[in-house]
Amino acid sequence: MSTAQSLHQSRKRKNAVMMTLCVTAAGIGLAWLALILGALLYKGLSGVSPAVFTEMTPPPGDAGGLLNAIYGSIIMTIIGIVVGTPIGVLAGTYMAEYGRFSRLTTIVRFINDILLSAPSIIIGLFVYELLVRPMGHFSAIAGAVALSILVIPVVVRTTEDMLNLVPNALREAGTAIGAPRWVVIRSVAYRAALSGIVTGILLAIARISGETAPLLFTALNNQFWSSNLNAPMASLPVTIFQFALSPYEEWQQLAWTGALIITLTVLGLSIIARSLTGRREDR
Amino acid sequence: MTAVSEAATSSAMRTREATVRRFALTDMVFRTATRLSAILVLVLLGGVAISLIAGSWEALSKFGFSFLTTESWNPVTENFGALAPIYGTIVTSAIAILIAVPIGIGIAIFLTELCPRPLRRPIGIAVELLAGIPSIIYGIWGLFVFAPFLQTTVQPFIISLFHGIPGLSSLFAGPPYGIGLLTSSLILAIMVLPFITSITKDVFDTVPAVLKESAYGIGCTTWEVTRRVTIPYTRVGIMGGVMLGLGRALGETMAVTFVIGNAHRISASLFAPGTTISATIANEFTEADGNLYTSSLVSLGLILFIITFIILALARYMLLRIDSRTGA
Numbered sequence: 001m002s003t004a005q006s007l008h009q010s011r012k013r014k015n016a017v018m019m020t021l022c023v024t025a026a027g028i029g030l031a032w033l034a035l036i037l038g039a040l041l042y043k044g045l046s047g048v049s050p051a052v053f054t055e056m057t058p059p060p061g062d063a064g065g066l067l068n069a070i071y072g073s074i075i076m077t078i079i080g081i082v083v084g085t086p087i088g089v090l091a092g093t094y095m096a097e098y099g100r101f102s103r104l105t106t107i108v109r110f111i112n113d114i115l116l117s118a119p120s121i122i123i124g125l126f127v128y129e130l131l132v133r134p135m136g137h138f139s140a141i142a143g144a145v146a147l148s149i150l151v152i153p154v155v156v157r158t159t160e161d162m163l164n165l166v167p168n169a170l171r172e173a174g175t176a177i178g179a180p181r182w183v184v185i186r187s188v189a190y191r192a193a194l195s196g197i198v199t200g201i202l203l204a205i206a207r208i209s210g211e212t213a214p215l216l217f218t219a220l221n222n223q224f225w226s227s228n229l230n231a232p233m234a235s236l237p238v239t240i241f242q243f244a245l246s247p248y249e250e251w252q253q254l255a256w257t258g259a260l261i262i263t264l265t266v267l268g269l270s271i272i273a274r275s276l277t278g279r280r281e282d283r
Numbered sequence: 284m285t286a287v288s289e290a291a292t293s294s295a296m297r298t299r300e301a302t303v304r305r306f307a308l309t310d311m312v313f314r315t316a317t318r319l320s321a322i323l324v325l326v327l328l329g330g331v332a333i334s335l336i337a338g339s340w341e342a343l344s345k346f347g348f349s350f351l352t353t354e355s356w357n358p359v360t361e362n363f364g365a366l367a368p369i370y371g372t373i374v375t376s377a378i379a380i381l382i383a384v385p386i387g388i389g390i391a392i393f394l395t396e397l398c399p400r401p402l403r404r405p406i407g408i409a410v411e412l413l414a415g416i417p418s419i420i421y422g423i424w425g426l427f428v429f430a431p432f433l434q435t436t437v438q439p440f441i442i443s444l445f446h447g448i449p450g451l452s453s454l455f456a457g458p459p460y461g462i463g464l465l466t467s468s469l470i471l472a473i474m475v476l477p478f479i480t481s482i483t484k485d486v487f488d489t490v491p492a493v494l495k496e497s498a499y500g501i502g503c504t505t506w507e508v509t510r511r512v513t514i515p516y517t518r519v520g521i522m523g524g525v526m527l528g529l530g531r532a533l534g535e536t537m538a539v540t541f542v543i544g545n546a547h548r549i550s551a552s553l554f555a556p557g558t559t560i561s562a563t564i565a566n567e568f569t570e571a572d573g574n575l576y577t578s579s580l581v582s583l584g585l586i587l588f589i590i591t592f593i594i595l596a597l598a599r600y601m602l603l604r605i606d607s608r609t610g611a
Contacts, residue, residue: 011504011507012504014504014506015504015506018506019396019397019505022389022390022392022396022397023393023397024389025385025386025387025388025389025390025393026390026393026398026406028386029410029413029476029477029480030406030409030410032473033409033410033412033413036416036420036421036424039424039427039428043427086320087323088320090316090317091320091321091324093317093320094318094320095321098314098317098318099318099321104321104322108321108324108325110596110599111325111328112324113595113599114595114599115324115328117527117530117531117591117595118331118534118588118591118592119533119534119535119536119561119587119588119591120534121534121536121564121587122335122534122584122587122588125334125338125564125581126330126334126335128568129334129337129581130330130334149327152323152324152327156324180306180307180309180310181310181313181314182309182310182313182314185313206415209417210416210417210419210420211417212417212418212536212537213418213537216565216569217568217569220569237419237537240419240423241419241422241537241540244423244426244427244541245426245541252427255423256423256427259419259420259423262417262419262420263416263417266415266417267416270412270415271412274408
């Protein structure tokens with residue numbers, strides 16, 4: 001009896017120890033998030049001023065802003081999304097609608113998942129070989145193409161997942177009243193999956209707006225205002241990279257402020273995206 | 284009268300046929316467009332592979348197999364070897380995974396077994412938000428906040444703690460730079476943690492409730508249910524999540540570039556600066572002059588591509604296996 005009791009005690013103790021460790025692990029995860037956001041707010045907020053949004057990136061040792069970098073990031077992100085989204089949505093449509101049971105879909109899903117987590121610097125090298133080397137110079141177009149390649153797998157994945165959630169009865173109802181397949185897809189499936197597809201696009205924007213590695217040797221950087229897509233263009237992440245590693249205090253402060261802007265944008269986009277799908281689940 | 288209605292019927296038939304033909308045509312166009320887009324995804328990956336092989340041809344044909352086994356990286360004499368970056372990549376990723384896996388599984392157990400229901404979703408989201416933070420943010424935080432902290436407090440302590448113990452003393456040999464292999468590993472661990480956590484939590488959710496309940500029914504503790512039922516049932520899925528995290532860690536660029544120190548040498552100490560494949564490319568590519576230098580950097584990219592492709596393919600294969608089991 002006493003051995004049984006002590007066994008019971010030791011099992012309970014072991015359970016308590018392991019469960020405490022699990023709670024600690026969760027605490028560590030949350031603490032890290034808090035530490036990073038805290039440092040960002042602390043170091044970044046002190047540099048936020050109207051000048052950040054109205055002045056160009058300064059030469060070393062001068063005060064200035066991030067206007068051209070913000071502009072470049074927005075332009076390249078928009079082009080990346082505009083190019084990547086239709087391709088991603090169409091490919092996802094094929095996988096969920098026309099080719100749901102085809103062999104091609106299985107292969108594309110596998111390859112797409114690999115592209116989804118492939119190192120982004122590899123995409124940068126690819127676009128360098130594809131565009132920068134033949135053109136002979138760095139350009140905003142090359143940067144935007146690199147970003148669009150990162151957009152495609154994200155959008156493909158969410159579009160396919162969301163279309164697969166649309167009940168088949170809806171499609172059958174459309175087909176039964178004589179609508180051809182593409183009308184059913186456009187007016188029934190897309191409409192039912194709209195919020196999910198928009199979520200995918202928002203997540204893609206969140207992903208590429210913070211990407212640095214694929215821009216390093218495609219769009220390069222530019223210290224001045226440039227709206228020429230065929231020339232190097234500044235972007236927020238690359239500017240942060242350059243300024244943070246510099247010895248100048250003004251540059252480092254701008255890097256922190258830029259980091260805060262990017263993080264708030266990305267977190268805001270992910271939270272909006274999540275609340276879109278969250279509503280879907282509740283319904 | 285009949286002639287008129289016949290004419291009307293036949294013209295109605297004609298417009299009907301024309302409409303059906305038009306529908307069929309648009310449907311074919313749309314179908315082809317979606318199919319081509321799907322094929323484009325394959326073409327993209329193929330294009331990446333081909334362009335990397337083409338770009339690295341010059342370096343690989345000059346150095347051959349010794350590219351993989353040479354430590355020297357000298358742009359002046361144009362003698363390049365990939366051993367130091369490969370070593371740095373593997374060591375930092377391995378340590379990161381060793382740290383992140385227990386913590387990630389711990390958080391997943393907490394979220395599925397212990398966490399009060401109302402808190403479950405917010406905490407899960409918070410951990411996933413960690414995954415959304417761009418890597419450059421981890422880099423700047425690592426360089427300005429984390430590395431100085433390690434340099435002034437943790438590293439001197441560890442160095443004095445292991446001083447004189449054979450093996451450990453050379454593994455943690457000074458001086459404490461703050462930046463280096465161990466700092467990069469810790470940052471990588473933070474970065475892959477959310478991936479491992481969210482996948483582990485997802486596969487934990489696939490365990491049939493009746494399995495866990497029958498274990499609880501014969502008097503198992505929560506830990507015993509997790510250890511004897513949940514983890515064995517989801518082993519393949521957890522491995523898939525770990526491999527996915529490993530793939531991320533191997534290819535991570537910006538965060539590592541900030542804190543690794545960029546030194547092309549292999550040293551026994553984890554406190555010493557080193558380099559990784561992606562950090563070398565990010566640092567040197569725009570400054571590389573000479574075709575051989577550029578080509579050597581692209582070769583590094585090709586090596587990284589092959590390693591991550593294999594790891595990610597294994598990860599997907601494992602996750603597919605657990606998917607097919609729950610689907611059945």
